[in-house]
Amino acid sequence: MIEGLRERKKRQTRQRISDVALGLFVERGFDNVTIAEVAAAAEVSVNTVYNYFSAKEDLVLPPEEASPQRLADIVRERRQGESAAGAVLTRLREEVRGRERRVGLSEGFGRVLEMMRAAPTLTARLEGLGHRMTDELAALLAEETGAARDDPLPRVMAWHIGCLHALVLAEIGRRTTAGERPDEIAVTVLELIDTARDVLGEHVLAYAVREDRPCSE
Known part of the structure; x- marks a missing residue:
């Protein structure tokens, strides 16, 4: 679908607000910048900022990039013949190869x-986000596999997958803080993902494989 002029202007305004806010937060600290100051620097009204971002934290962690549905969505969209863990590993590899901002691989x-x-509200949101991702994934796995309500397996599998996701992001963060460049980090993290696949074993990698669906006649 071709983007219309109105949609393009809205997208550009949203991106400008986000870029300006991030620059101010990095320069002065998240807690030391107000929404009013972001609005003034972006040359928009405070109401306009809130029209695009419902909370100050969303300027740093936008819902489309930091969604509690992230892992569940990846698994829900997996290809036929692909397992839940396999789908997440594949997506992580794609994002690392693409040096995507979503995984922190941008200059x-x-x-x-x-x-x-340095911002308690942001670290708390990130921690809560990780737990919610695992919860949402566990619920999806239980539904797809038809697990009994008291069956712990979907949650155990979701925990394994969630920990793998967290490990990749933590390694990127650790190496970024140490001053490594995105290209260097990507090479190492791709090796880490391959190692994780080997360690997980077939029990995890073969869980919740999407079965082929018969073609409709």
């Missing part, structure tokens, strides 16, 4: 990470 992310770690 200048080190300063953003330092800013986030």
Whole structure:
């Protein structure tokens, strides 16, 4: 679908607000910048900022990039013949290869990470986000596999997958803070993902494989 002029202007305004806010947060600290100051620097009204971002934290962790549904969505969209863990591993590899901002592999992310770690509300949101991702994934796995309500297996599998996801992000963060460049980090993290696949074993990698669906006649 071709993007219309109105949609393009809205997207550009949203991106400008986000970029301006992030620059101010990195320069002065998240807790030391108000929404009014973001609005003034972006040359929009405070109401306009809130029209695009419902909370100050969303300026750093936008819902489309930091969604509690992230792992569940990846698994829900997996290909036929692919397992839940396999789908997440594949997506992580794609995002690392693409040096995507979603996994923190963009130039200048080190300063953003330092800013986030210094802001209690952002660190709390990240911690809560990880738990919610695992919960949402566990619910999806239970539904797809038809597990009994008291069956712990979907939650155990979701925990394994969630920990793998967290490990990759933590390694990227650790190396970014140490001053490594995105290209260097990507090479090492791709090796880490391969190692994780070997360690997980077939029991995890063969869980919740999407079965082929018969073609409709």
